[in-house]
Amino acid sequence: xxxxxxxxxxxxxxxxxxxxxxxxxxxxxxxxxxxxxxxxxxxxxxxxxxxxxxxxxxxxxxxxxxxxxxxxxxxxxxxxxxxxxxxxxxxxxxxxxxxxxxxxxxxxxxxxxxxxxxxxxxxxxxxxxxxxxxxxxxxxxxxxxxxxxxxxxxxxxxxxxxxxxxxxxxxxxxxxxxxxxxxxxxxxxxxxxxxxxxxxxxxxxxxxxxxxxxxxxxxxxxxxxxxxxxxxxxxxxxxxxxxxxxxxxxxxxxxxxxxxxxxxxxxxxxxxxxxxxxxxxxxxxxxxxxxxxxxxxxxxxxxxxxxxxxxxxxxxxxxxxxxxxxxxxxxxxxxxxxxxxxxxxxxxxxxxxxxxxxxxxxxxxxxxxxxxxxxxxxxxxxxxxxxxxxxxxxxxxxxxxxxxxxxxx
Amino acid sequence: xxxxxxxxxxxxxxxxxxxxxxxxxxxxxxxxxxxxxxxxxxxxxxxxxxxxxxxxxxxxxxxxxxxxxxxxxxxxxxxxxxxxxxxxxxxxxxxxxxxxxxxxxxxxxxxxxxxxxxxxxxxxxxxxxxxxxxxxxxxxxxxxxxxxxxxxxxxxxxxxxxxxxxxxxxxxxxxxxxxxxxxxxxxxxxxxxxxxxxxxxxxxxxxxxxxxxxxxxxxxxxxxxxxxxxxxxxxxxxxxxxxxxxxxxxxxxxxxxxxxxxxxxxxxxxxxxxxxxxxxxxxxxxxxxxxxxxxxxxxxxxxxxxxxxxxxxxxxxxxxxxxxxxxxxxxxxxxxxxxxxxxxxxxxxxxxxxxxxxxxxxxxxxxxxxxxxxxxxxxxxxxxxxxxxxxxxxxxxxxxxxxxxxxxx
Numbered sequence: 001x002x003x004x005x006x007x008x009x010x011x012x013x014x015x016x017x018x019x020x021x022x023x024x025x026x027x028x029x030x031x032x033x034x035x036x037x038x039x040x041x042x043x044x045x046x047x048x049x050x051x052x053x054x055x056x057x058x059x060x061x062x063x064x065x066x067x068x069x070x071x072x073x074x075x076x077x078x079x080x081x082x083x084x085x086x087x088x089x090x091x092x093x094x095x096x097x098x099x100x101x102x103x104x105x106x107x108x109x110x111x112x113x114x115x116x117x118x119x120x121x122x123x124x125x126x127x128x129x130x131x132x133x134x135x136x137x138x139x140x141x142x143x144x145x146x147x148x149x150x151x152x153x154x155x156x157x158x159x160x161x162x163x164x165x166x167x168x169x170x171x172x173x174x175x176x177x178x179x180x181x182x183x184x185x186x187x188x189x190x191x192x193x194x195x196x197x198x199x200x201x202x203x204x205x206x207x208x209x210x211x212x213x214x215x216x217x218x219x220x221x222x223x224x225x226x227x228x229x230x231x232x233x234x235x236x237x238x239x240x241x242x243x244x245x246x247x248x249x250x251x252x253x254x255x256x257x258x259x260x261x262x263x264x265x266x267x268x269x270x271x272x273x274x275x276x277x278x279x280x281x282x283x284x285x286x287x288x289x290x291x292x293x294x295x296x297x298x299x300x301x302x303x304x305x306x307x308x309x310x311x312x313x314x315x316x317x318x319x320x321x322x323x324x325x326x327x328x329x330x331x332x333x334x335x336x337x338x339x340x341x342x343x344x345x346x347x348x349x350x351x352x353x354x355x356x357x358x359x360x361x362x363x364x365x366x367x368x369x370x371x372x373x374x375x376x377x378x379x380x381x382x383x384x385x386x387x388x389x390x391x392x393x394x395x396x397x398x399x400x401x402x403x404x405x406x407x408x409x
Numbered sequence: 410x411x412x413x414x415x416x417x418x419x420x421x422x423x424x425x426x427x428x429x430x431x432x433x434x435x436x437x438x439x440x441x442x443x444x445x446x447x448x449x450x451x452x453x454x455x456x457x458x459x460x461x462x463x464x465x466x467x468x469x470x471x472x473x474x475x476x477x478x479x480x481x482x483x484x485x486x487x488x489x490x491x492x493x494x495x496x497x498x499x500x501x502x503x504x505x506x507x508x509x510x511x512x513x514x515x516x517x518x519x520x521x522x523x524x525x526x527x528x529x530x531x532x533x534x535x536x537x538x539x540x541x542x543x544x545x546x547x548x549x550x551x552x553x554x555x556x557x558x559x560x561x562x563x564x565x566x567x568x569x570x571x572x573x574x575x576x577x578x579x580x581x582x583x584x585x586x587x588x589x590x591x592x593x594x595x596x597x598x599x600x601x602x603x604x605x606x607x608x609x610x611x612x613x614x615x616x617x618x619x620x621x622x623x624x625x626x627x628x629x630x631x632x633x634x635x636x637x638x639x640x641x642x643x644x645x646x647x648x649x650x651x652x653x654x655x656x657x658x659x660x661x662x663x664x665x666x667x668x669x670x671x672x673x674x675x676x677x678x679x680x681x682x683x684x685x686x687x688x689x690x691x692x693x694x695x696x697x698x699x700x701x702x703x704x705x706x707x708x709x710x711x712x713x714x715x716x717x718x719x720x721x722x723x724x725x726x727x728x729x730x731x732x733x734x735x736x737x738x739x740x741x742x743x744x745x746x747x748x749x750x751x752x753x754x755x756x757x758x759x760x761x762x763x764x765x766x767x768x769x770x771x772x773x774x775x776x777x778x779x780x781x782x783x784x785x786x787x788x789x790x791x792x793x794x795x796x797x798x799x800x801x802x803x804x805x806x807x808x809x810x811x812x813x814x815x816x817x818x
Contacts, residue, residue, distance in 0.1 A: 016462055016465040016466050019466065020466060050485065053425055053485070053489060054488070054489060054492055056425040057425050057428065057429060057489055057492050057493045057496060058492050058493070058495065058496040061492040061495075061496075062491075062492065062495055064502070065488040065489075065491045065492045065495070065503060066488070066492075068484060068487065068488035068491075068503050068505075069484075069485060069488035069489065069492075071484075072481035072484045072485055075477060075478075075480075075481045075484070076459065076462070076478060076481055078477065079463070079474040079475070079477040079478035080462060080463065080466055080474075080478065082471075082474045082477075083463055083466050083467050083470040083471065083474045083475075083478075084466045084467070086467065086470075086471055086474070087466060087467040087470075093473070094474060094477050096477075096554075098507070099552055099553075099554075143508055144508075145505075145508075
């Protein structure tokens with residue numbers, strides 16, 4: 001008997017018909033003798049409908065009240081799924097985040113899980129019940145309702161699996177696994193059977209939408225085996241686990257990309273210690289995340305400083321940077337949102353120094369100009385003009401032998 | 410500075426436009442220097458939409474899960490109203506029933522409030538905030554979400570007012586107060602400025618839909634001054650309070666009526682002690698409420714026994730009674746759902762014995778046959794053929810000087 005946490009996203013529970021189908025799927029797992037906790041998102045469309053209502057009243061509704069509002073979306077799903085399970089003759093019980101003590105910090109709309117008390121869930125599981133938990137939500141120490149932000153239901157599922165020491169956390173999505181890259185961009189993309197947490201983390205942070213980055217971090221931190229599967233078709237999906245020996249063979253796991261990038265450059269900044277902090281401090285204070293950072297030595301004891309942010313944050317970041325530029329006596333500020341990020345990811349990269357140069361060679365062969373480069377132990381990211389996105393991804397996919405035909409046998 | 414609890418029903422918050430209008434109303438009260446707690450229902454239509462979703466999945470969804478589902482309706486309203494208040498520049502904070510510790514028993518879908526801990530609300534009020542609380546819901550001692558059943562938001566408001574020792578509990582509805590009778594039946598019906606809890610209770614239990622009976626009971630028990638007002642027009646509404654001396658002048662407060670009645674008669678029952686229990690016991694066990702009861706001495710040591718039930722319960726009650734009749738060897742069973750109840754209500758009645766005979770005289774003058782009579786300290790109810798409803802109400806309204814023209818100066 002295994003303890004499985006399953007998570008179904010908004011599309012999987014997008015109608016009462018689909019909720020019934022999910023109930024069948026959950027019941028099969030339970031019939032098989034496993035203990036099952038199900039984490040669900042709001043029905044697709046529900047969140048948007050609630051956001052529209054709020055926006056009819058105020059252009060910038062407060063984060064606390066938005067959390068109260070949006071958390072009703074998952075609450076509807078947990079009750080409907082429990083009703084569907086009961087209709088199939090299985091005992092089931094629904095809980096909101098607060099009810100199973102998913103304790104978070106008080107950062108409304110992007111709260112982080114601090115603690116989960118799994119006792120109540122365990123009691124139900126031991127009594128043979130299926131437990132249905134609302135994803136995406138919790139309560140802070142004062143009992144205020146919080147939400148975890150986009151993709152938070154994945155995090156809830158992983159955190160719940162960690163708290164219960166589950167044998168596996170299964171994330172059901174509309175894709176049947178993790179691919180070497182997005183099949184819509186590269187039709188030869190291949191489904192991976194296994195991938196390491198680190199690789200998945202880099203893929204997720206570089207734009208792969210299959211799993212939320214925080215969920216993968218959490219799973220890695222607590223060594224929760226994570227599996228990505230399709231809600232709609234059968235299959236083993238992709239298992240995300242700790243590094244295993246076989247991974248050596250495949251140098252590169254996949255290619256991630258992101259269209260949500262924007263680049264900001266501040267030129268002619270006096271080059272003295274602490275200038276990076278003076279530039280990025282106000283950006284961080286405004287809760288804008290900075291991704292890649294490059295500083296070039298300029299002329300006349302000044303420096304040029306470039307960084308990327310999420311495209312949505314560009315207007316605000318630009319406004320802040322213009323103020324900073326004035327304060328620092330910088331020469332000028334430039335913004336560019338016509339860029340994309342492409343990243344090569346793989347734990348095998350560690351021991352293969354030649355990968356970076358092969359990457360740059362492949363891109364240059366296609367006349368793709370690299371604007372920024374950033375590397376980590378298992379990832380190399382480049383910023384290029386957005387018009388090169390498809391060409392860049394396909395070029396690298398082929399250059400690193402990732403095509404559907406199994407070349408690594 | 411007074412502490413006011415205001416309650417707005419589903420129609421009053423039926424759209425974002427109306428929610429904004431409610432926010433304006435609440436703000437005016439707050440601007441006036443009062444501390445305000447607002448209790449709201451689900452937006453009209455929301456509950457039906459949720460019920461339909463559940464019914465698409467199961468014909469008889471479990472009460473526990475329905476409570477989880479339906480309680481989201483009020484949760485949406487509290488957040489939207491808080492957002493609307495904040496948009497007007499007022500500090501406001503929303504709470505679900507569970508968050509402000511509205512503790513109930515565990516009778517899902519018809520729970521009763523056991524306790525309210527008003528401390529959290531007080532802290533917010535003392536900080537100058539408006540507190541918006543979800544009506545109709547609470548949590549049981551295990552933290553399960555419960556709902557109070559139909560009209561529960563009124564009860565929440567009154568219970569909250571009692572817990573906070575509020576100066577007044579204002580129930581905003583789609584009528585501008587309590588009338589001597591339903592103005593749709595008697596156009597001369599007059600709005601009452603004041604009425605006692607007892608009278609209001611009798612009016613409510615005799616079919617006046619303005620307030621839920623449990624809310625009035627609660628208000629009476631804890632001496633919470635209750636005011637019924639219109640959400641849509643200005644005015645003082647009707648204040649429901651403890652008996653005051655002036656009430657003596659008006660013998661009769663109003664005339665209630667109910668079309669939801671049905672009459673059952675069992676004839677030729679052997680007349681021995683305990684027969685009433687044998688007849689009504691099985692009805693009570695089936696959770697059918699019995700209203701009026703009349704027993705006539707029959708001939709040949711048998712008796713005839715008549716009682717009324719809610720019209721919706723007639724088929725079930727009839728089936729039970731037919732079985733009882735067989736068991737008791739009764740002669741026959743009759744059912745009649747073409748009846749209505751008309752009731753004269755007033756605390757002044759206590760000291761005026763002539764009222765009953767005046768009532769019967771007025772009805773007989775119009776050839777209205779009285780089928781059953783039941784009296785309490787402050788109410789006289791009669792059952793008549795439903796075709797006499799309007800004529801009966803108007804006749805009594807005039808006979809007891811209740812017409813719009815102020816005759817009691």
